[in-house]
Amino acid sequence: MHASLNKKALLVATIVTLGCVVISFYGSRKLQNFDPALIAYLFGTLFALFGGIYRYCVWLQRPPTWMYFRRTWQFIFKGSFFVHIWLLLEDSVKNLLFQRFIYPRGKKRWFAHFMLASGCLAAFAITIPLTLGWINFTLDPGTALDPGAVKLYNANFFGFKVMSFKLGSVLAFLIFHALTWCSWAVIAGAVIFFVRRLTNAGLIASQTFEGDLLPLILLIIISVTGLGLNFSYAFMKGMAYDFMSVTHAISVILFLVWIPFGKFFHIIQRPAQIGAHIYKREGKKRGMAVCPHTGKEFTTQLHVNDLKIVTKQVGFDFTLEDGSSHLDYSPEGKRSLLAKAHLKARQEGGSFFG
Amino acid sequence: MEVTAYKTDMEFFVDMQRCIGCKACEMACAECETNGQESMIHVNYVERAVTIQTTVQVCMHCDDPVCAKVCPADAISKDDFGVVHSANTSRCIGCSNCVMACPFGVPIKEEKYDMMMKCNMCYDRTSAGKKPMCATVCPSQALFYGTREEISRMRPNSTPVNTFVFGEQVVTTKVNIMMPKGSTQLKVH
Numbered sequence: 213m214h215a216s217l218n219k220k221a222l223l224v225a226t227i228v229t230l231g232c233v234v235i236s237f238y239g240s241r242k243l244q245n246f247d248p249a250l251i252a253y254l255f256g257t258l259f260a261l262f263g264g265i266y267r268y269c270v271w272l273q274r275p276p277t278w279m280y281f282r283r284t285w286q287f288i289f290k291g292s293f294f295v296h297i298w299l300l301l302e303d304s305v306k307n308l309l310f311q312r313f314i315y316p317r318g319k320k321r322w323f324a325h326f327m328l329a330s331g332c333l334a335a336f337a338i339t340i341p342l343t344l345g346w347i348n349f350t351l352d353p354g355t356a357l358d359p360g361a362v363k364l365y366n367a368n369f370f371g372f373k374v375m376s377f378k379l380g381s382v383l384a385f386l387i388f389h390a391l392t393w394c395s396w397a398v399i400a401g402a403v404i405f406f407v408r409r410l411t412n413a414g415l416i417a418s419q420t421f422e423g424d425l426l427p428l429i430l431l432i433i434i435s436v437t438g439l440g441l442n443f444s445y446a447f448m449k450g451m452a453y454d455f456m457s458v459t460h461a462i463s464v465i466l467f468l469v470w471i472p473f474g475k476f477f478h479i480i481q482r483p484a485q486i487g488a489h490i491y492k493r494e495g496k497k498r499g500m501a502v503c504p505h506t507g508k509e510f511t512t513q514l515h516v517n518d519l520k521i522v523t524k525q526v527g528f529d530f531t532l533e534d535g536s537s538h539l540d541y542s543p544e545g546k547r548s549l550l551a552k553a554h555l556k557a558r559q560e561g562g563s564f565f566g
Numbered sequence: 567m568e569v570t571a572y573k574t575d576m577e578f579f580v581d582m583q584r585c586i587g588c589k590a591c592e593m594a595c596a597e598c599e600t601n602g603q604e605s606m607i608h609v610n611y612v613e614r615a616v617t618i619q620t621t622v623q624v625c626m627h628c629d630d631p632v633c634a635k636v637c638p639a640d641a642i643s644k645d646d647f648g649v650v651h652s653a654n655t656s657r658c659i660g661c662s663n664c665v666m667a668c669p670f671g672v673p674i675k676e677e678k679y680d681m682m683m684k685c686n687m688c689y690d691r692t693s694a695g696k697k698p699m700c701a702t703v704c705p706s707q708a709l710f711y712g713t714r715e716e717i718s719r720m721r722p723n724s725t726p727v728n729t730f731v732f733g734e735q736v737v738t739t740k741v742n743i744m745m746p747k748g749s750t751q752l753k754v755h
Contacts, residue, residue: 276638276663313660313680317602414599417690418651478656481639485659485680488638492661505613511666519636519667526635530669532733532755543671548612550670550730551582551621553754554743555612561746564583566724 221269229262232344240345241371252461253343256468263472264480275525277484279518284487287494296490303486313485320404328401328431332479335394346370392442395435402431427475433463491515504536505545516540571695572647578687578701579717579726580624581744584708585609587620591700591709598699599690600652606674606685607700622708624700625650625672625685626730627740633664633673633684641682648740649689653682669732669754723747730754 236254240246272281288296306312311329315322341347348371352364363379367387377383386393406428409415419425437460444453470476495512503510519539523530530538541549558564589609596605608623631650634642641657642664644650653664660680665673673684688698701711710717717726726742729751736751743752 276636280638316678413690417693418600488659488661522636528632529734530732538732544610546671547608547623549754551612554582557745558583566721
């Protein structure tokens with residue numbers, strides 16, 4: 213298969229990646245706060261960023277995607293800006309953070325996805341800034357030298373202190389084990405999905421190993437080896453630590469490198485759903501399309517008009533002789549028109565049945 | 567999807583003039599595991615005010631599916647057998663582009679799921695060498711799944727047609743419609 217390089221996407225991805233390198237260089241105080249043990253993760257993260265941005269830009273250039281993207285921002289910046297921003301935030305919390313749209317598809321399915329998504333997003337939020345050297349932890353110098361003082365630990369962001377906590381406190385325990393909690397959440401979600409994929413006949417028929425099962429296996433490996441690292445130094449005196457750390461690094465880097473190409477790209481695509489909601493809401497305000505066959509409203513006129521443009525852009529022309537379009541008809545209208553044309557052909561053929 | 571027993575000599579033949587509106591296909595369609603027990607077939611009155619004519623519509627599985635082309639999320643794909651699959655649940659953003667662009671009026675936007683769904687020719691069954699549920703229960707054989715030889719024996723005065731004209735657009739499909747003998751296309755507009 214021949215795939216040509218998309219220059220626009222390449223340019224944007226390169227600029228963003230270089231921007232990230234510059235921010236990381238200065239954010240880590242000229243690498244002073246950068247952890248060299250994370251160098252492999254750094255390259256994986258930069259590749260994921262480059263690949264993700266590249267694919268996102270290629271994806272945006274598809275006519276239907278571009279139409280939604282353009283319209284969404286047009287609607288946000290034209291008219292009731294604050295109302296749109298409020299709805300955007302509300303939708304983001306509901307659909308991105310809590311993935312509310314999955315709940316009607318199944319409570320267990322929602323729970324599994326929520327666990328999986330929360331675990332992954334929280335882990336991203338912790339590990340990516342750590343890898344890029346944006347976040348680091350230091351022992352508070354004021355308490356470090358005093359043998360009688362309770363030791364304080366500082367969390368720094370771009371080298372600036374943002375919070376302190378006592379070593380040995382509950383908060384310290386929760387913070388130092390944050391990735392452990394993420395791992396348990398991911399394992400719970402991934403195992404439920406894995407069992408579902410092995411037992412649901414519909415999924416068995418339509419899924420692929422690399423597209424559906426491998427991502428779950430990879431997430432489980434990442435989480436289990438991540439937990440293993442903790443388990444190894446906490447309970448096993450460091451036994452098998454090397455094995456765990458190498459396996460963990462390989463699986464995490466595979467995951468990062470795969471984000472732009474495989475199943476995980478849906479994480480980056482999902483916010484487009486909010487754009488579709490804004491589009492629909494704004495379209496309703498502007499008026500509904502009425503099907504010439506059924507006489508009923510079926511979608512927004514904006515949607516019909518935009519689809520006429522998009523279908524032409526992707527190589528389809530449903531224009532009719534009288535200048536109207538087949539797209540002016542509702543789905544029910546289209547089905548009826550097909551049946552009427554079929555009836556007419558049968559009548560002209562001299563027999564209703566053959 | 568990787569290992570299948572899909573029978574490439576089997577085809578779908580639809581004759582909507584034979585549809586009696588019994589909706590047995592609707593009930594059967596809901597048994598399809600790939601739909602998650604949602605009925606995806608359409609049975610509707612053509613023009614209720616003037617006729618009792620009903621029509622039945624399955625996905626025609628276009629050779630060049632417009633639903634996939636207008637999908638902003640790349641959620642719809644066609645496999646090597648020509649089956650156009652229902653939206654990938656992780657990608658579909660529920661925009662309804664496919665619903666409104668399909669020339670046959672097939673995809674359904676399930677509002678409760680904020681997701682598009684459609685007939686995928688009972689892929690759980692056809693990939694195992696079986697017939698789609700709707701075709702197994704249709705009492706009038708408006709829906710038939712079998713070989714070309716079988717249909718030509720059963721319908722000697724009809725010709726399967728898979729070319730449709732919608733104004734300027736010509737659409738070819740995997741699924742056939744039974745037309746008067748010698749027909750080459752169905753002109754809708």
